[in-house]
Amino acid sequence: MILPFLDNSEIKFLQGNEACVKAALAVGCRFFAGYPITPSTEIAEGMAKELPKVNGTFIQMEDEIASLGAVIGASICGVKSLTATSGPGFSLKQEHIGYAVIAEIPCVIVNVMRGGPSTGLPTLPAQGDVMQARWGTHGDHPAIVLSPSSVREYYDLTIKAFNLSEKFRTPVILLPDEVIAHTREKVEIPKETRIINRQLPAPDANKAKHQPYAVNSADGVPVIPNFGEGFRFNITGLVHDATGFPAATPEITEKLLLRIHKKIAAGDNEIKGIEINLARNSDIVVLSYGSSFRSGAQAASETGVGTVKLTTLFPFPDKEIKELAKKVKTIIVVEMNLGQLVREVERAVAGQSPHGGLVKVYGINISNGLLIHPEIIVRKIKECQKT
Amino acid sequence: MSKDIKEYLRLDKFPHIWCPGCGHGIILQAVLRAIDRLQLDRDNIAVVSGIGCSSRAAGYVDFNTLHTTHGRALTFATGIKLAKPELTVIVLTGDGDCSAIGGNHLIHAARRNIDLNVIVFNNSIYGMTGGQYSPTTPTTDYAATAPYGNIDNAFDLCELTRAAGASYVARSTTFHAAQIPLLVEKGIKNKGFSFIDIITACPIYYGRMNKMPDAVDMLKTQRDNARNIKQWDIMTAEEKQGKFVIGELYNKPAPEYTDAYRQLREKTHAL
Ligand SMILES: Cc1ncc(C[n+]2csc(CCOP(=O)(O)OP(=O)(O)O)c2C)c(N)n1
Numbered sequence A: 001m002i003l004p005f006l007d008n009s010e011i012k013f014l015q016g017n018e019a020c021v022k023a024a025l026a027v028g029c030r031f032f033a034g035y036p037i038t039p040s041t042e043i044a045e046g047m048a049k050e051l052p053k054v055n056g057t058f059i060q061m062e063d064e065i066a067s068l069g070a071v072i073g074a075s076i077c078g079v080k081s082l083t084a085t086s087g088p089g090f091s092l093k094q095e096h097i098g099y100a101v102i103a104e105i106p107c108v109i110v111n112v113m114r115g116g117p118s119t120g121l122p123t124l125p126a127q128g129d130v131m132q133a134r135w136g137t138h139g140d141h142p143a144i145v146l147s148p149s150s151v152r153e154y155y156d157l158t159i160k161a162f163n164l165s166e167k168f169r170t171p172v173i174l175l176p177d178e179v180i181a182h183t184r185e186k187v188e189i190p191k192e193t194r195i196i197n198r199q200l201p202a203p204d205a206n207k208a209k210h211q212p213y214a215v216n217s218a219d220g221v222p223v224i225p226n227f228g229e230g231f232r233f234n235i236t237g238l239v240h241d242a243t244g245f246p247a248a249t250p251e252i253t254e255k256l257l258l259r260i261h262k263k264i265a266a267g268d269n270e271i272k273g274i275e276i277n278l279a280r281n282s283d284i285v286v287l288s289y290g291s292s293f294r295s296g297a298q299a300a301s302e303t304g305v306g307t308v309k310l311t312t313l314f315p316f317p318d319k320e321i322k323e324l325a326k327k328v329k330t331i332i333v334v335e336m337n338l339g340q341l342v343r344e345v346e347r348a349v350a351g352q353s354p355h356g357g358l359v360k361v362y363g364i365n366i367s368n369g370l371l372i373h374p375e376i377i378v379r380k381i382k383e384c385q386k387t
Numbered sequence B: 001m002s003k004d005i006k007e008y009l010r011l012d013k014f015p016h017i018w019c020p021g022c023g024h025g026i027i028l029q030a031v032l033r034a035i036d037r038l039q040l041d042r043d044n045i046a047v048v049s050g051i052g053c054s055s056r057a058a059g060y061v062d063f064n065t066l067h068t069t070h071g072r073a074l075t076f077a078t079g080i081k082l083a084k085p086e087l088t089v090i091v092l093t094g095d096g097d098c099s100a101i102g103g104n105h106l107i108h109a110a111r112r113n114i115d116l117n118v119i120v121f122n123n124s125i126y127g128m129t130g131g132q133y134s135p136t137t138p139t140t141d142y143a144a145t146a147p148y149g150n151i152d153n154a155f156d157l158c159e160l161t162r163a164a165g166a167s168y169v170a171r172s173t174t175f176h177a178a179q180i181p182l183l184v185e186k187g188i189k190n191k192g193f194s195f196i197d198i199i200t201a202c203p204i205y206y207g208r209m210n211k212m213p214d215a216v217d218m219l220k221t222q223r224d225n226a227r228n229i230k231q232w233d234i235m236t237a238e239e240k241q242g243k244f245v246i247g248e249l250y251n252k253p254a255p256e257y258t259d260a261y262r263q264l265r266e267k268t269h270a271l
């Protein structure tokens, strides 16, 4: 249900998952396939209601593997496509995430994080899927993972997720936690939406000669036609050459794997999502993402320390964190898991020695189905302030 | 006028991966004959396959071709058909691909009666991985993972899909190669889920492990055990022992899924 907040303006009172639906429609998503699971189901329900009205398509598939298969199939025909799931369903999606990576098919996968492992805590929040989002599918692969810390950010990152997936021809994982998915907040919906569409062959392209996986531009992204437009090419999940046919020489394999990694790094500025606010009188920062950032920011304002908010978790902002390590003495990483992104922070700051000593990284890592209370973070900050 | 079916092949991708005596090539050429008889526009045909020796067929034909993941071809095909209903979508799959790992997708695609045309290269074995038993390996037969004989019961894929809601169901064998194009042609013409089970030979694994290492012997076995539907209907249960039925087994038009969705859209436009 969408409640108008003020008269008929663009300000709405929205639940996170509702904002995701609105943003997906605004950016041109016209296909959704999914399988119900708490706490992501509102996205499927919203898409089921809205898509037919705009000549789009909704289908409830028999499971999550099937859902992502259908999403990839629709995207191959040129239709922007979305699926949404949680915990157990995200585990099932992993094989097809890898397929979309190697076949370079744009698609967006929302995983609303709930407590795990297994069926775990179906209705309670967690941030335990961060490393699965990065590494869940097998083999060497790049990943773009975005995580919102407010309903408005959920809206914006849904749009960003589609735009990045289209631009780089890669699956993009959107990783809200249960709190953000179910929170209702005032959201000002932007009047205009920046839309990036995948590049397609020029209308006068030689259809018989076009090589779907050949890359002629510096961005490393191939120009793959849509199915049914006269190109009659092949798509496979096997390692393939520029024509899209299986080929497995060491040279072809290495070239393909390096290219799909580099194309993501190449777009760094577009992908980046980090907000750093250092406090004038403190060399401590609280680094976090998702709903944990909200607690972290509250604690920081109470104690006068800085904050770092990540909205793009991967590719991890190594460069920015290394720079940060030169400016602060202590980084407190807050997340609802037993220690995931904190390890990335430790890795990035390793070897940086500001002020003649190593920057200290502390993790506040709690996984008990509860939002991390600002009080817990305040206590840690005060401890650090004493030393 | 009929073209030479070579015109539909990507001959530059040959030699194909199939072993000498493998039946998969017989099925592929029969499918191409059916497409040729229908005189369909090649640009509007999508061929989707899973993983297995059989699923490699997609790469050899000059259409929009999609080689997917093991067992999931029907899910990708469902997305394609919904996104572009004007495409004729043909799914080439193995018995393991479509009825073991993909069994759930098979019954649900049939249940929806979505306009997909599934051709199963049914060799009763996992060829690609070296001859392990599949859901269509007959009980007591041998396989790499059934060294003491298979104790599983086998699926009758035609009964299965018919019960699940397919509107066209047929079976043939690579021995009856001339019959296959007729069945595939009717299947493609059917607006709904069409399922065509083709019994074929993997002499390399199934044959060798079951005292039929010669491909010709395997074809003879198909000839000896297949019974036409007309005959089958008057056979006693005893006579049916060890035999199987071929021909058009079911053909009953029913509302098609993408059509139903189009109507649903129109309904929401009127809201
Ligand atoms: C998820 C997954 N599990 C297992 C495999 C290994 N695998 C590849 S093909 C195959 C069986 C193929 O058998 P079938 O579909 O009957 O085709 P055939 O090779 O006999 O033509 C298996 C088990 C895989 N590729 N993916």
Ligand code: SF4
Residues within 6 Å of the ligand: B017, B018, B019, B021, B022, B023, B024, B053, B054, B123, B127, B128, B201, B202, B203, B204, B205
């Ligand atoms: S292993 Fe069997 S199914 Fe595979 S190509 Fe060889 S004969 Fe055919």
